[in-house]
Amino acid sequence: MEFSEKVLVLRVGTFREADCWVRFFSPTHGLLTAFAFGGRRSRKRFCGCLDQLSLVHFRVSQGRQEYLCLQEGTLINGFGELKRDLKKLGMVSNCVRFFESLPFTPDGYAPAHELLLETLEALDEERPGSWFIPLMFRAKMAFSQGYQPDLQRCRQCGGPLDAHHRAVFAVQEGGLYCLRCPSGGGAKISTSRETLSLLFRLARSGPKEWADWVPSARVREECVHLVDAFVQCHLGLTCEGNRFVRS
Incomplete structure (x- = not known):
């Protein structure tokens, strides 16, 4: 070769x-x-x-x-600006540890490379980076590898999820249900309309936009539970401190 x-x-x-x-x-x-x-x-x-x-x-x-x-x-x-900022360096180190743990397939190489490069470029800019970036990076990486759920419609009835204040995410199925429809078995996470809206924006945006996002404490907490459960189920990775291990 x-x-x-x-x-x-x-x-x-x-x-x-x-x-x-x-x-x-x-x-x-x-x-x-x-x-x-x-x-x-x-x-x-x-x-x-x-x-x-x-x-x-x-x-x-x-x-x-x-x-x-x-x-x-x-x-x-x-990426000199990034390397001079210890906070940003810590964030990107977390992203890289997650990145190295992923089981990529050949058709996922190019989008993974592009997303990591865009993240480095975003953190290299002369503006503060959001501590939320590593979590958004994990979600976006999972989406780019073909694991993006439908964030707008109920998995069963097809109705719009934003018509309800909350929805239910069935982790093993990787899908969302409105409150009127019964979800399948396994772990479930109650998710607010605001959290789903943020993840929908995330799926259609790039790292350079994330630095300006300041979600509420409730949305941040819900995103942490939702993304970590999603990554564990579909990518087989669990976050333990600053490491990602096979679950």
Whole structure:
């Protein structure tokens, strides 16, 4: 395998004195790890490219023993503003830990790469980032991977959910029911009309818009329960502190 494209560098580690390994995400090949031999000393082939959370154009080839090798790289964006802000760095680190835990399929590589890149670009702007961004990132990522529920109509009768003050989210079914219709078995979460409205906006917006969102405490709490349950059921991930583990 040999290719050349823009990728997002997620992690970099030392492998012997002058070499390093690089974990990156490609929009066509997904999550990969490759070796940059001599990368710690080379100023010509990898100048500024071997830092985590960077957009880099890499030329990648396959070594003799099936491992991938980085031949050269060009830095596109180092996201310097983001890296100087510890609060934003903490938020994006949470997003990346979730991202690395996801079981992507090939048709999900491109939308996942695009969403992570847009999130880095949004947090790199000179304005405060909302602490709510990691949660919205998880919801949006699940939606982009084909798990978006119908947030406007009842799963059973098809009636508009905004006609009711609250609705019921059936976690295992991944669908919403109005209060008039019986939902299926399993865990259920009562959800307000305001929370569904926010998630509907989320599904049709990008990370650069999220920084200005200031939902009420009730909506924030409902979103946390709803998104975490949804991610656990459909993506098989549970949040434990700052880690995401298979449930």
